[in-house]
Amino acid sequence: MAGKKLRIGLVGYGFMGRTHSNAFHQATKFFDLDYTPELVAVCGRDKANAEAHAARWGFSDVETDWQKLVERDDIDLIDIAAPNDVHHDIAIAAANAGKMVMCEKPLGRNATESKAMVAAVEKAGVANMVWYNYRRIPAVTLAKQLIDEGKLGRIFHYRAKFLQDWTIADDLPQGGAGLWRLDAAVAGSGVTGDLLAHCIDTAMWLNGPIDTVSGITETFIKERMHTLTGKVEPVKIDDASLFLARFGNGSLATFEATRYARGHKALYTLEINGEHASISWDLHDLNRIEYFDHSDEGRVRGWRSVHITDGDHPYMDKWWVPGLSIGYEHSFVHQFADFVASLNTDQPAMPDFRNALATDFVTDAVLKSAKSGQWEATGA
Amino acid sequence: MAGKKLRIGLVGYGFMGRTHSNAFHQATKFFDLDYTPELVAVCGRDKANAEAHAARWGFSDVETDWQKLVERDDIDLIDIAAPNDVHHDIAIAAANAGKMVMCEKPLGRNATESKAMVAAVEKAGVANMVWYNYRRIPAVTLAKQLIDEGKLGRIFHYRAKFLQDWTIADDLPQGGAGLWRLDAAVAGSGVTGDLLAHCIDTAMWLNGPIDTVSGITETFIKERMHTLTGKVEPVKIDDASLFLARFGNGSLATFEATRYARGHKALYTLEINGEHASISWDLHDLNRIEYFDHSDEGRVRGWRSVHITDGDHPYMDKWWVPGLSIGYEHSFVHQFADFVASLNTDQPAMPDFRNALATDFVTDAVLKSAKSGQWEATGA
């Protein structure tokens, strides 16, 4: 396919380590890339796990110390798929070592961390990207195109929610393998940085900057066993995080993220209402948008259920034939293909670190507002 | 409202007696009728029940012998809402007495009975109508308008089904109050004349005559207690009735009616696929059609979910405001209003007896085909 090599070092072999590794492989099969990914090494604290990941996914080597990974001469790109508490240090070290950097979202645990990360990659002048993968669900990408073409006209409303229910259980511990998202020291925040950040990233991509927010958070279960300490400890993350927002374009919004919405596994939904048209989308049926066009004849005007599986839909000429679905993992494939495609251009693949930082300003403002009881500006 | 009176005698105080009585009242409230219905008498075998119906619905008098009702001078219109086995005799007697006749569907228990009924009303020259009420669900009426306007172009496919599950129980008796639909002597057939007839009436109204059919029927529970005899007797009705059809316009169809489709209460659905557009409808969400228009721009083409509650939708200027639903009973109100409106015109309200007879030809052909194992012509 491709002449030049893109030598990758991956940090993390968990859920996100798998989605990224799959993206490296599938992008070369389904897209025409100018660079061939070479999987040089995967890094993780547990050597056996790292070796298993390397064997399965074709990494040539393993590391157990991320600093060694960053220092290797045979790597062009560091991809961070590890928990939030190490994003900051690894990204900065990688940038300082002149590597390109890709980082799982959220960028840092808060905007302070993220700003330092932005400064590092910009100073180093290295390509960088944050894995806000939902922008690359073809249905969501199509929504962006339609909005940018002006089909919706003036925007009045936006609403997004990301609903889960997997932590409704007193006996679920905080911390440890697969549960670091409940440990504030590692995660930074709870659903705010986890689920709400996705909602915010997509929202600002589609509808522009958010100016001000009024938020509320709650921790429904106050204490949980901490796996690492073996003790019952206060839960410091937020279980639910909701906010009202006013966008720069004057539209109003509700946002909600929670892990206490019984019946919903990963129900990320968004809707945008404009003067002329509206769009909604639902992660549980991700190959579809609902589209309402007010210019349709009145008698037969209604929300159109559009199955986004045709060759004229974003990315879909790379896959199968009309009517045949793709899944969650494909959003990562698309994002990596876009990143590679950007390397020979002046246009970074979005969101780059600076672009993703805007989300951290909003999540920080939401958490601040939840404490202050007042509307807070995002500084965006 | 209305100067002239329309003096009505109703036969039957059961489920259909109630829907018709309600229609008489509501049509005067929501439509501008040229005639005011006057509820002269209701007739039923059980006098106490007839009196209760009269008191509740405002009938001035009761009869227990339908022949006396038909002979009354103070009645202009006989409305037959009684079980199928008496349709034939009452309708003919009423026509012979010079009364207008409205009759619940199916017209007769078979086409032979129905032909005699048609002959009687045509000879007498009296207004007549059969209560195939689903034509007057606004969503279905809109479908008819769109098809007649040519929006679908050449038709390729039609499919309809009417699914229920209420007879899946060994201990349900046949016959008696509320259960005459399981008694072949009274009902004529099972789901063929009950549910399938509705599907056929709507289908031919929307898509023209059916030429040939291949059918199959089944009686899943072979014996049931008969309430009237007190004995376990063979069940002679069909529990399920399915057929393939070729319409006169060359389109192909599947039809299915059953009372053994677990999970469905009264799921009457229809879909029609044309060259340019398609429409589907579902009785369980009756204020809606799904409409697909191939001329929409490809990227945002999809089935439109159209909520049929606006003033430019059929009948809906008579009811509430956009977004506010009506229900099942309204189809009868519309049908009666249309009947009254037709009285001062040359155009009978459809389906009149002759028009409804066409459905009996099809149901007879389906039952014949189910026995012969061959395709049968409907004679339409």
Place this chain on the structure above:
Amino acid sequence: MAGKKLRIGLVGYGFMGRTHSNAFHQATKFFDLDYTPELVAVCGRDKANAEAHAARWGFSDVETDWQKLVERDDIDLIDIAAPNDVHHDIAIAAANAGKMVMCEKPLGRNATESKAMVAAVEKAGVANMVWYNYRRIPAVTLAKQLIDEGKLGRIFHYRAKFLQDWTIADDLPQGGAGLWRLDAAVAGSGVTGDLLAHCIDTAMWLNGPIDTVSGITETFIKERMHTLTGKVEPVKIDDASLFLARFGNGSLATFEATRYARGHKALYTLEINGEHASISWDLHDLNRIEYFDHSDEGRVRGWRSVHITDGDHPYMDKWWVPGLSIGYEHSFVHQFADFVASLNTDQPAMPDFRNALATDFVTDAVLKSAKSGQWEATGA
């Protein structure tokens, strides 16, 4: 049917005048009432319109001055279906005259008005009720039953929205026939008192009192022709009103009402998430709830789409057979039937004035918060 008479004087012949008049008629047909409604007089400023309403709906007389209506000796009950600005005066006068009072929602234009109305009916000791009709949609009533039975367990989240799009047009005037909802002097507020009040009433009925709120409102089109003055004037109502809430039981909520959500006619939706189960409902498909029961076996656990048309569902034994829908207007029929049934008991039909006042405290707090930029207590 019924021995005693309930002599009714109705104020208003508009949209709500029709829904109430229909309720009086239909309740006697489908319910067994202890009192027979007698439609004594309808009152409205335009005599011709009042007479037309009287003729159509069977009122014996008309008045053009509500004070005369209230003073009549032959009336037991005053029903107020007129715009918001006259609720206060009529209700108090009626109570002072010893009449029962039914009033369209919202009770007053603000809690100050409403408190005086509560005081009047309580001082007079007359039966009273506010027409928050959505409590009597059978699907919503069933939700209430399930919650009260404890099937949901501890509640974590509530969300409601009422979305319309009919005022997205620069050239729509404010004020005048059918448009008083855009005139702040008449309506009191915009969507807050109109649509949001419905959401709040249902929410507190299902989930208990709301303690604190953070709200935001917007008027998207700033000036409109006023029909009464003939001039372009500032629009003083809110076009959109959103708020976050914390309920007394600790659950968190988002609420939104707007007339600028393109594509939605009257999309009132609500959802409640509990520890064990969740329920959602949608006015556009009103004969249905979605119900999720976490105790279902994991492999086949999912949201159940329950068609609320069976005899064991609230009110539905009065109507048709399983699978056959009812509509919007039936909620008023149920409410009136419940009111009549309550007259011989110690239990008022809810919401009575005092119960409905709680909604006004919340809407006032939302509007106050939208100005203050702070969380406001409802005083509930």
Place this chain on the structure above:
Amino acid sequence: MAGKKLRIGLVGYGFMGRTHSNAFHQATKFFDLDYTPELVAVCGRDKANAEAHAARWGFSDVETDWQKLVERDDIDLIDIAAPNDVHHDIAIAAANAGKMVMCEKPLGRNATESKAMVAAVEKAGVANMVWYNYRRIPAVTLAKQLIDEGKLGRIFHYRAKFLQDWTIADDLPQGGAGLWRLDAAVAGSGVTGDLLAHCIDTAMWLNGPIDTVSGITETFIKERMHTLTGKVEPVKIDDASLFLARFGNGSLATFEATRYARGHKALYTLEINGEHASISWDLHDLNRIEYFDHSDEGRVRGWRSVHITDGDHPYMDKWWVPGLSIGYEHSFVHQFADFVASLNTDQPAMPDFRNALATDFVTDAVLKSAKSGQWEATGA
């Protein structure tokens, strides 16, 4: 991962060549296979295309003559992803050469071809499988489990349809690249062998053998340009194929496949109704079943929308986390993983050639019935 190698030769680099090649790669990443697929050679008539496929998917070599591929010593398994007219010869030659054989569906162009293929693989004693991939959509696999566990009880009804609309265009040619499905000489039949065969395979897997059928077919556009001859020629395939069926267990069914159902891209839906429960599924939203369990409490009984993305759902422990979808291509991954897993067991991965032959008996009977106008036995 895996010690032993499974050396594969693939015939065909089109749509199916891609789905199979992807399956070979992904199965090793997401499943623990006892054999490592080695992609030895891909074979196709156009050398440049074959080389491009080899480069992209990692095949070491190419062939342009399938007979050479079959004769190679370094290949264990021949996988046939070429048009229907070469299935018969290649499969038999491969079996005779002692290779395992995997073949795209339908097995042959008719049962006569298929029977010879079955005989060849059984005589050779080689592992064999037909790619009826829809059995491995996790939602469909779950349906099979639930039925086999007896949750549905006695089955009354089955219905399936596969609706497309891509050939509604007079100017679409028959034959040539991507269009061989319209050329009867290559395809054998039209939608009968293409789409209907999928419906039949799944149906008999879920519900047992089909005894008798009554079918109808139609070719709506009678003549099309043939790309290979350059002339307008009669179209000999069926555009639509519908049939009624009686299963061995006494249940009744409707089946329909068409490429003339405007608005549907690849709408494969199935539903099965049993005494106690029912299941339906839809390819356009493939990560879901609708499940109705009559034993649920009556008031809250309804179709459950079950999102099949949890670890306790078939295959889903191999992929992501609850709520995150997979797509069409994954069914091939699952099927290949199952095939490899079967190699060390006595149980062939289904459907093997003999099992798939049963579908050809049914499609032949449908086509025969469509000509005879009579019910035909399948011989099953």
